[in-house]
Amino acid sequence: MTTTHRDDHASVQDLESLKRLWKALGDTPTDATGCLEEAFQHFPAGTQREEVWHWFEAQNPAFCVGELMNPGQGT
Numbered sequence: 001m002t003t004t005h006r007d008d009h010a011s012v013q014d015l016e017s018l019k020r021l022w023k024a025l026g027d028t029p030t031d032a033t034g035c036l037e038e039a040f041q042h043f044p045a046g047t048q049r050e051e052v053w054h055w056f057e058a059q060n061p062a063f064c065v066g067e068l069m070n071p072g073q074g075t
Contacts, residue, residue, distance in 0.1 A: 012060045014060070
């Protein structure tokens, strides 16, 4: 996974790597309440999927969960 370092020393993951992880998240089962049924990356089973979504968006300012879930909407 490629990361870039900004001037403030925070790292930003490249979008292609994040999109591959996003696809893998889609294969991770969730229960009726939206909690992961299996661990994903550093998130344990039982984590709310929205927490994972926020993590994705925090990794790169250009990554937008809404755009990936609703392609073509609002663009």
